[in-house]
Amino acid sequence: MPRASRTSSRAGRAGETDVKVKKIFMRIVLAAVFLSSCSRIQTDDSGCFRDFETAVRSSKKTALDILVIATMEGDDQQSSQFLRDVVRSPDFRYVTDNYSVVLMDFSNRSFDSTVPPEGADRKSKRIARRNEAVMKKNALTSKLLNISVTPSFCLMTKDGCFAANVEFTDELSNPHDFLTLLSGYGGQCEAVNALAASAKRGSSRARLEAINELYDSTEAIYRPFLRGFVEDAIKLSSGNAEQSGKFLMARADISGTEYFLGGNALAAVDVYVRLAKKKSLAAQYRQQAWYMAGYLLALADSSQYETVLLYLSNAVQSAPDSEDAQAIRNAINQILGA
Secondary structure (H helix, E strand, C coil): CCCCCCHHHHHHHHHHHHHHHHHHHHHHHHHHHHHHHHHHHCEEECCCEEEEHHHHHHHHHHCCEEEEEEEECCCCCCHHHHHHHHCCCCCHHHHHCEECCCCCCEHHHHHHHCCCCCCCCCCHHHHHHHHHHHHHHHHHHHHHCCCCCCCCEEEEEECCCEEEEEECCCCCCCCCHHHHHHHHHHHHHHHHHHHHCCCCCCHHHHHHHHHHHHHHHHCHHHHHHHHHHHHHHHCCCCCCCCHHHHHHHHHHHHHHHHHCCCHHHHHHHHHHHHHHCCCCCCCCCCCHHHHHHHHHHHHHHHHHHHHHHHHHHHHHHHCCCCCHHHHHHHHHHHHHCC
C-alpha cells in the first residue's frame, strides 16, 4: 500500500483539527443555549420568579427593585381576581419591566403539587420535590415578612432589603392601576436603596456608619433581610468591641429567627449558646445571647428548665449591673417559684 504524501497527511490532520474545533464550537453554542433556557425557566408565563432568592440574584444584575406577591388562588376570591385581572393580563409585562416580581402562592392546589400522585413516574416525583423545596423557601419568606393575609404585596430593594408593605385595594382591575399603586411607595424604596448604596462605597468607617443607619432604621422583624450587610459590618468593625458585638448579635438574631421560624428551635438555641461562649464578645451582648438561649429553650422544651435556669444565670453573671440584669433575675425567680 502506497504511503500518503506529507501534504496529504497535513491536510488530513488539518481536517481532523477542523472537525474537533467545530465540535467544541457546537458544545459552546449548546451550552449557551442551555444556560439561556435555564435562565428563562426561572420565571413563569407571567414573568414572575417562584422564590425570593432567585429574584434577588436577578435584581443584582438588572438593578430592579423586588415585588413580593403572596396569594391563595382558588381559596381566596380576592387572590383569584387579582391573578386573573392583573398578573395574567398581557400588560403585566409593564410591571415585570419595572420590578423583579416574586409570586408565592399558598393555595391548596400549590400544596398538592408538592406531593407526587400515586404511581408517579420519576419525572413527576422530581417535579414534586422541586415544588416542595420552593414551597418551603416561600413559607419561610412569608414568615419573615410577617404575611398573614392574601393577597399581600411587599416591596424590597434590589439588594433584598425590606422597603414597604403595599396596601391592597379591591379597585385593582388591571396592571396599570397596580403600577400606579406601587409608584406611591417609590420614595421608600429610594431611601433604603440610598442607604444600601452608601454601605457599599467609601471608607470602612463611612460604610460602617451607613450600615448602622440602615440596620437601625429597619424594623426589627425585617432585619433578617439585611444579612449581607450585617456580615460586611462584622468585617468592617474588627477591633471595635462595641460594633463587633452589635453585629455578631445581629447575625445570631437573623440565624436564630430563621431556624425558629423554620421549625428548628433547638438549632436557634445553639446559635446563641455558641455566640455567648465567644471570649471576645462584649459583656452586654454575652448577656443578651445567654438570655435568648434560655428564652428560646424554654419555648422549645420546658422540661429542660434546669438548663434554662443555667443559661439565665449565665446571662446575669455576664453583666450583673446592667439595666437588664434585674429583669432576668425576676425571670429566674418566676421559674423557681412555678
